[in-house]
Amino acid sequence: MEPRNHTDVSEFLLLGLTDDTELQPLLFILFLTMFLVTILGNLLIVLTVISDSHLHTPMYFFLSNLSISDICLSTTTIPKMLMNIQAQNQSITYAGCLTQIYFVLVFASSENFLLAIMAYDRYVAICHPLRYTVIMNFHFCGLLILFSLFISILDTLLHSLMVLRLTFCSNLEIPLFFCEVVQVIKLACSDILINNILIYFATSVFAGIPVCGIIFSYVKIVSSVLRMLSVDGRYKAFSTCGSHLAVVSLFYGTGFGVYISSALAISSRNIAVVSMMYTVVPQMLNPFIYSLRNRDMKGVLRKLISRIPSLL
Template sequence: MLLLLIQEPFIFFSFHPIFSIRFIKNTECKNHTDFPEFLLLGLADDPELQSLLFIVLLSMYLVTILGNLLIVLTIISDTQLHTPMYFFLSNLSFTDICLSTTTIPKMLMNIQAQNQSITYTGCLTQIYFVLVFASFENFVLAVMAYDRYAAICHPLTYTVIMNSHFCGLLILFSLFISIVNSLLHSLMVLQLIFCTNLEIPLFFCDVVQLIKLACSDTLINNILIYFATSVFAGIPMCGIIFSYTKIVSSVLRMPSAGGKHKAFFTCGSHLSVVSLFYGTGLGVYISSALTNSSRNTAVASMMYTVIPQMLNPFIYSLRNRDMKGALRKLISRTPSLL
């Protein structure tokens, strides 16, 4: 269903009189009603490299979908995993599935068809969903950090603090904020006028790269991006740092070495996922700032939108004893169910 949405116009992308054809004097610019598509330059132009890239991306996509889907099914099927930590983990896995499905299938289709184009409405819709799920994953990671803080720093009142009603509200609020933020960016992009250069140096539509192609005033769009990044990425990151500062402080006061080891072990998987998510995001920023190579920018963006989503299931399943036990039980029950 999500793949179909990527290809079809979204309801708020319908044309309106305020987006009617406009021209700027002495420029070769035109608005989106004058051209049908953008070009996604991707990672490679060589046909042989394209074939190899198709196999690699398809393999990574299948591993991402199957791994995260297995995590979700395992958590749902095992009642011992019906706790706040695994509830948030299932939401993280679901988000990883959606984020990967928003970007990778379109690139696979373009490679297979040897066609780099994407329609205007398809590009805007892809931008919308990438922003929704990337922002939502950011919030989920912050919520998971708060959950670990409550479990380690307030163990006696943990079940009271992280009750099912509160956990549900945290997820719904995070999703609501992500949707509003993405909708605002998408509506602002609708007002831009684009120049004749319609090449996006990535394998998916990115709002920052799309704004760079505009020949109309993008001041408001850039201000919105900086503001949204500061608020919707900065606040969750600060929450994660605050939570782990309190966790480390609490753990160091524990008299038992075994208790310290157990506390740090319960946070190890989440810390690995957080480091991977923000580390690759920082890599994208540094790459775009220090290099003008579209190839390097595309590789960096793939590291951010593909690699973390593929590795997250392995990080949690390999480092978590409860998850490994639940996975074994699920796999052992599968032949009988079939």
């Protein structure tokens, strides 16, 4: 099989979830619905936080940033899939594929750091309540967001530049509905050892450190809560962490599923389904998890929704 230089590669093929033409309209409706729910749900979270001064706290500031990241991640992948289904065309240009790789990595990495920051916020609120406003001041919260975004962009830029150096074979089929860096480098004919080392190193550091931070925060939180004498105090402390724990479990659980499916080399269609669970489902469910489990969010959401008819 003759390799081709990356400058000669004009497009890749996104195999998606199925080749069955009869299922394509159903998939289009399903993904369009999920995309609209994701956008509207997360946008509503952002507007709710902005509209009420009582929610101008670090916890909701981080939540609104998580919602923005969810919107961006979904917008990077789903619209292209919908276009391909509608046009019955599985292709994506080389430049478009690299663009998807870049933005998927940026927003997924950013979400990873945001979940760790939110765990730290809950740790400070529960374990050091008297110093909470001093530690989690607006300046520090802004720096945390900017730093996480800077690290995500820097890491992603390095991965993208390493993909640019690769040459590809004639088989350019990606077994997903979007371009994912691991699946793309598998198509290369040139040596990918450095790319794999970089991926394993970056995953160990930039995913391992946030995960360790989340575990450390919740070990401290559980230890602190168990020392509380008040049952109501314990319930309130755990309830403020419930939504975050649910989102963390969903994000890392589906991410671990993608890793296992790739390692076990299961069928491409199954990999595509698992990747959908990682890049689509958590972003759609996050607004519901936070709004349904949070009393303050539910109250403000009711007020915001009740105002909509008067604004129309």
